[in-house]
Amino acid sequence: MENFNIEKELKKLESMNTEMSPLVRSRLDETYRILSRQTPHIGRKKSSLLRQLTLSTAAAGVLGIGMFASAFLSPVMAETLKQVPGIGSIFSTIQRDIGLRTAGDFGLTSNVNRTVSYKDVKLEVTETLYDGNRAAFVLNVTAPNLDNGTYNNGKKNMKLSDAIENVFFTVDGKRLNEGGFYGSAGEAHPNTLVFEHVVDPKTTPDSFNSTVMIKLDGIDHEFAVDIPFLKTTKKGIEISPNIVTAGGDLSFSLSQVWVTPITTRLTTTTSLTGAETLTHKEENRLIKIGIAVFDDQGRRLPALNGDGIIEGNRLIFDRRYASTPGTSKYLTVKPFVIKDDFTEDVQEDQYLKALEMKIDLPSAN
8 A cells, every 4th residue: 555745736736826715725735735655744834825714704605505405404403593594603704615604604513612721822712513524613812912813923923824833633532633724714803713624424423522732833832622523414415336437447436425514525446457556657647537526406516625545556535525505316426637736627628528427315314
């Protein structure tokens, strides 16, 4: 089993200037970083591209969000939605990530009040969300050296999101070393950060306690915030299609699908037939096969992040997408050849049509 290094592609990502929001770009960057030979570490200093999340405060950001089936919601949460549908959630202001925005709009978040302090610096967690795949929380920072989102470490000014030196996330005491993202909550909340961590839906319980360790630049102290997470959706859809398609010297399979109102998750395998192992060139060829996912209305799901590994002649990948509003009877999965920076709009001639597949979805549990 072999991991591979695509550092050049990451540098290329940082140099590109596309219309894709930094939130989605950062997640794609993390996807390919995880595939590298380096040991993943969420707390290591990263590029501004990886560390930045762009959230919008515009009220127009909630337009186009449709109601999803109440079958996804717990009875308690469904009743709550009838009365107070997610008013005031910072998650409602997120651009591009339709899943997190839906969670904020329709009350799939939990209000919490967890505060830690050191000298005159205070960190306060005010809101969380968790759907079995993603655990996210809102963190407000209060400090005398923080003014309107600008933080001074004693030597220079910087954005608050650039002042995070280390972050570690645990699930019931077990530390997770990859799959984390964080950034500013936007102009309306300049002293607030949004953190997100991807978890394993097979092993993570419906509720858990997390201790998040946070180190701020210029402060000789590591803050430890205890945060409870409670899943506010039902199990959703979980199927094992085990569908295989083939074209030329490539084969493509889909073994697992998870769908919640927030996250759509696929486990895919792309293989080079006739080979036992892969050369570096062949590895790069498989890496540069992207997967576009569409719902039954033809809407492309925004790509978020993923984890992949080379095993023999194949690339096995756990891919995450933001769920589109409403329920979908099926998903169309379309592999394509990445030409530029992994975030381009896909043209018809890029699709590997022989590898495409349609996945019928049952009703949510």
